[in-house]
Amino acid sequence: MSKILRRQLLGIFLISLALVSGPALLTGGPEGKPLVLQEMSWIDVRDYLNTSDMVIIPLGSTEQHGPQLPLGSDWYETFDISKMISARTGVVVAPVVMAGYSVYHSGFPGTLSLKPETMEQVLYETAEMLVKYGFKRIMFFNSHGGNSGVETAVVRRINQSLEAIAVAIGEGSPVQAGGERLAGVWFDEHAGIEETSMLLRLEPELVHIERAEKPVIQFSPKVQELLGLLERYPQLGPVLGGLLAVPEETKKGGSSRDISSNGIWSLGDPKAATREIGDKIVTRQTENAVKFIQAWKQAVK
Numbered sequence: 001m002s003k004i005l006r007r008q009l010l011g012i013f014l015i016s017l018a019l020v021s022g023p024a025l026l027t028g029g030p031e032g033k034p035l036v037l038q039e040m041s042w043i044d045v046r047d048y049l050n051t052s053d054m055v056i057i058p059l060g061s062t063e064q065h066g067p068q069l070p071l072g073s074d075w076y077e078t079f080d081i082s083k084m085i086s087a088r089t090g091v092v093v094a095p096v097v098m099a100g101y102s103v104y105h106s107g108f109p110g111t112l113s114l115k116p117e118t119m120e121q122v123l124y125e126t127a128e129m130l131v132k133y134g135f136k137r138i139m140f141f142n143s144h145g146g147n148s149g150v151e152t153a154v155v156r157r158i159n160q161s162l163e164a165i166a167v168a169i170g171e172g173s174p175v176q177a178g179g180e181r182l183a184g185v186w187f188d189e190h191a192g193i194e195e196t197s198m199l200l201r202l203e204p205e206l207v208h209i210e211r212a213e214k215p216v217i218q219f220s221p222k223v224q225e226l227l228g229l230l231e232r233y234p235q236l237g238p239v240l241g242g243l244l245a246v247p248e249e250t251k252k253g254g255s256s257r258d259i260s261s262n263g264i265w266s267l268g269d270p271k272a273a274t275r276e277i278g279d280k281i282v283t284r285q286t287e288n289a290v291k292f293i294q295a296w297k298q299a300v301k
């Protein structure tokens with residue numbers, strides 16, 4: 001067989017293979033492309049549902065993230081990582097809302113916030129539609145602590161009333177338990193070293209690192225008292241949850257404006273952020289979620 005003929009035959013073989021396995025390519029899988037609902041047609045969704053009943057719904061926020069990070073930081077984190085998970089597992093990502101519950105950040109302009117009951121309702125109605133088409137395994141990937149109450153509520157509501165199983169697989173969920181802190185300070189909760197590192201890894205062109213500045217952190221006397229007690233009584237942790245990340249109007253001194261001079265919640269200097277730290281966090285979160293999905297795929301129905 002001549003070299004040219006062999007190459008032609010190989011070409012025909014590859015084309016026919018592509019035709020036969022055409023729809024299968026849509027399901028992504030190892031090193032595949034991410035599948036995003038808004039980029040698919042109904043034909044694609046119909047074919048996908050013949051192969052899988054799983055869907056990932058990213059949850060983030062549009063809220064102040066200090067002077068150096070974009071308002072959409074949490075959104076980019078959840079969407080970008082969800083797409084990485086999709087590329088590895090072939091599971092569809094279905095974005096629903098770009099805002100979250102963030103009212104305690106509203107002392108800084110640009111922050112958007114949905115009332116918890118509004119957000120829960122939007123997510124629940126979205127789940128109802130997805131279930132109607134045959135999505136029966138719904139995974140919420142959350143990247144914003146303020147959404148955790150809403151997430152817990154909607155997961156419970158879906159599980160109690162729809163023919164579907166909903167679980168949380170993002171930050172704060174058991175799937176992500178046990179990650180080491182990489183900032184080198186005990187308080188680095190928001191737009192600090194870790195989060196700036198994540199954005200340097202995910203959306204570097206949106207980071208203004210030259211504006212990064214160590215904030216002046218001021219805890220209210222109530223919070224300071226509790227922090228002192230926590231050393232002896234670690235079980236008081238949940239009480240801190242009722243004092244921090246709460247709206248200014250509660251007068252507990254737990255809003256962003258009360259605590260931080262520039263919106264960053266960290267005792268570290270965000271200029272210490274690196275792409276390498278960000279890569280560790282992003283890789284850990286992606287791997288944990290991928291492992292979970294691979295395990296859940298073992299349950300066929």
Ligand SMILES: [Zn+2]
Pocket residue numbers: 065073074143144190191195
């Ligand atoms: Zn954030």
